[in-house]
Amino acid sequence: MRIRVVGVGMGPQHVTPEAADALRSCDYVIAADKGSSDELLSLRRAIADEYGASLVAVPDPPRDRADPDDYPGAVRDWHEARVAAYETVLRERGGTAAFLVWGDPSLYDSTIRIVSELAERLSFEWDVLPGISAPQLLAARHRIVLHGVGQPVHVTTARRLRDDIAAGQTNLVVMLSRSLDLTGLEDWSIWSGANLGTSSEELVSGRVGDVLDSLECARARARESAGWVMDVHLLRAPS
Template identity: 40%
Template sequence: MIDLTLIGIGTGNPDHMTLQAIEAMRHADLILIPLKGAEKSDLAGLRRKICADHLAGAATRVVEFQLPVRDADHPNYHQGVDDWHDAIADAWLDHIDAVVGQHGRVALLIWGDPSLYDSSLRIAQRLGRVRKTSVNVVPGITAIGALCAAHAIPLNTIGAPVTITTGRQIRDHGWPDGADTVVVMLDGACAFQSLDPQGIEIWWGGFVGMKEQILRAGPLADLAPQIIEARAAARAQHGWIMDIYLMRRNR
């Protein structure tokens, strides 16, 4: 059996590592680190640093692999994602077979938390179809929690719900029905531009929790151009950006 552990490592700050996460790393026979191209080499570098900081004296092997690239031009978005996940599962299995064979403890270090807008659990299910696999999850600090902490704001208003969605959904369907507070993830195109900004406050963060952290907060009508500019400048400087934002509608 393969004992697969998905370890939440927070949003890029080494201090986000929990004692449970460190223990899981040290008990693994193999940790897989995906490589996402030169423009995102910092992501692999942060994982390497976490391993170097916490694996001293452990027998854990660390192996890097090239992460398959999603076909962004696939005519069917969901099918394109499914094909991509199949390719990632195959890459995991190839390296697991090469290092630990049929039996062993394998771990992956997941940004934020493996349960929230991350596909690792779905990919792990694919692995279980071809190899007897036990899947364990170590929770991590989410980008949502880190964003609210950075701005020192509560996630919700009193007794009110919160909607967590994606930039694609905001772009295609607008403000979610029945929501006063909306958290938007995976938005590479600043979908807030498609909304009527009147009465909306926004709390935005890029590289939240990391030393490169950028924060903006205020009325969406005033801040939208500033956020777009700051995001573009940060992406040009680093080659990549992770960002997230919370919007609240005043009623």
């Protein structure tokens, strides 16, 4: 048995030659099925088909998404349920399986953690193939560098944004932003991208106070066009 964790960027056009070779070696792709409106499952299926692998859709266990007090605990429970579901498939099918990860497996994705736990229960070899990440795409689309000369960039989530700013961070890539609280940041600069690398891509940049409405409209257009939305932002304090 073997598992390959493959970063696929934002779709078939971002599959690197290394990732493509890995996919050709796989018998099937395991993918979470989040219901009839899961457009990303269709994209995973298209990638699997292109490289001759079947797709095994596994009903995704429910997760508390209502901002629970114990957020890490809720995610941990969800991951444990996923591990159990994937273990069942792997025991039944064996062979070489792939997990397709949006963006890059190293950044705000738990597939590596899940496969690590599976490796404690089952005997298999596994490896990780990198993909094009959302921050990379954001910088490329806006033709910018994510940080000043010799300066850091802080990668965080919308959930942690206010705490990170209070701690003194002034140059932040913000991911996982189902909602983005920009109150008090009107004089900051923002570079934003929704559904980067897809036909529903939307870009907005400028002074926060000047583009608030544009940000909301762009996100709504991306969701309406694709049926889903993933966005990422660079926020930078005034110099």
